[in-house]
Amino acid sequence: MKxxxxxxxxxxxxxxxxxxxxxxxxxxxxxxxxxxxxxxxxLEIKNSIDEIYINDYVxxxxxxxxxxxYEINNGVIKIAIDEDYLASLGDTQKDFSLGGKSVxxxxxxxxxxxxxxxxxxxxxxxxxQNANIYFTGCYNYQTELAIDVCIDADIYQxxxxxxxxxxxxxTSGGQGAPLSITEVETKMVYNDEQENIMPTFLITIKxxxxxxxxxxxxxxxxxxxxxIDQNDLNVIDVEVEINHNGGMYNLAxxxxxxxxxxxxxRKIICKDFEGFSVEDGTFQTPLNIKLRYGYAEIISEDIQIxxxx
Numbered sequence: 001m002k003x004x005x006x007x008x009x010x011x012x013x014x015x016x017x018x019x020x021x022x023x024x025x026x027x028x029x030x031x032x033x034x035x036x037x038x039x040x041x042x043l044e045i046k047n048s049i050d051e052i053y054i055n056d057y058v059x060x061x062x063x064x065x066x067x068x069x070y071e072i073n074n075g076v077i078k079i080a081i082d083e084d085y086l087a088s089l090g091d092t093q094k095d096f097s098l099g100g101k102s103v104x105x106x107x108x109x110x111x112x113x114x115x116x117x118x119x120x121x122x123x124x125x126x127x128x129q130n131a132n133i134y135f136t137g138c139y140n141y142q143t144e145l146a147i148d149v150c151i152d153a154d155i156y157q158x159x160x161x162x163x164x165x166x167x168x169x170x171t172s173g174g175q176g177a178p179l180s181i182t183e184v185e186t187k188m189v190y191n192d193e194q195e196n197i198m199p200t201f202l203i204t205i206k207x208x209x210x211x212x213x214x215x216x217x218x219x220x221x222x223x224x225x226x227x228i229d230q231n232d233l234n235v236i237d238v239e240v241e242i243n244h245n246g247g248m249y250n251l252a253x254x255x256x257x258x259x260x261x262x263x264x265x266r267k268i269i270c271k272d273f274e275g276f277s278v279e280d281g282t283f284q285t286p287l288n289i290k291l292r293y294g295y296a297e298i299i300s301e302d303i304q305i306x307x308x309x
Contacts, residue, residue: 034103034176035144045063057117065107070144071100075096076138077096079134081133134300141177145171155190169185170183189271200272204265
């Protein structure tokens with residue numbers, strides 16, 4: 001029996017597929033869901049420095065951890081310093097890529113990036129001077145939610161013992177990303193022109209992380225010295241699709257064009273203009289929601305520059 005379980009585990013890790021193994025009647029071996037929580041990129045200064053003497057150098061090690069459920073490709077880390085009192089040696093901007101949480105990396109992939117700074121001279125009659133250092137991580141990320149929704153095309157209430165009814169689906173715990181789809185409300189609307197049922201979905205999106213949302217693929221702009229245009233802040237791309245007879249159909253969502261968060265939240269309405277016949281009755285069908293966006297995290301370090309006595 002042990003040999004069989006070992007073989008199944010080996011095949012699982014090679015194939016990336018989920019399995020359920022016998023476990024002495026305790027429900028088997030469960031694979032964790034790594035796309036939960038509200039985290040993305042986490043930043044931490046590993047060797048925090050409280051003080052430095054003028055003309056001395058210090059190597060700051062920044063620990064990056066992708067603590068979410070999706071990959072980061074071509075992210076950017078930027079250091080910004082108080083240039084009156086500090087100098088940065090070498091590149092002030094560096095690229096990185098990290099995998100998200102998975103079976104092989106349950107805490108997410110990590111990487112250490114180092115920056116060297118030098119303390120400058122301070123005022124003649126001062127013995128010490130406070131200075132600030134900022135680290136910004138800019139990257140593209142996504143959020144995905146796949147749920148079953150209830151379609152009730154039985155407007156004449158002919159069907160008995162219906163398998164479901166349209167409702168408000170509240171999610172909890174997040175989808176492994178700082179932007180979270182927190183609620184999906186399903187409504188049935190009768191389409192007079194096509195004489196069918198047009199499912200309509202009210203979707204609530206919230207920024208549950210501590211960072212800033214910006215337009216996808218603008219990570220270089222956000223982390224640049226000039227910064228990002230205000231029109232590109234809080235912009236997300238939304239794609240919603242529903243299953244029609246085994247194929248996925250894209251829904252039309254409003255507002256059209258740029259969808260911008262307001263106070264870290266936005267509600268959108270998505271309609272299925274393809275619709276369902278009133279003869280289809282009541283049933284459940286998959287609904288997939290995907291958000292794409294840029295995200296930025298900032299941490300800071302205060303350092304004291306001292307003169308030798």
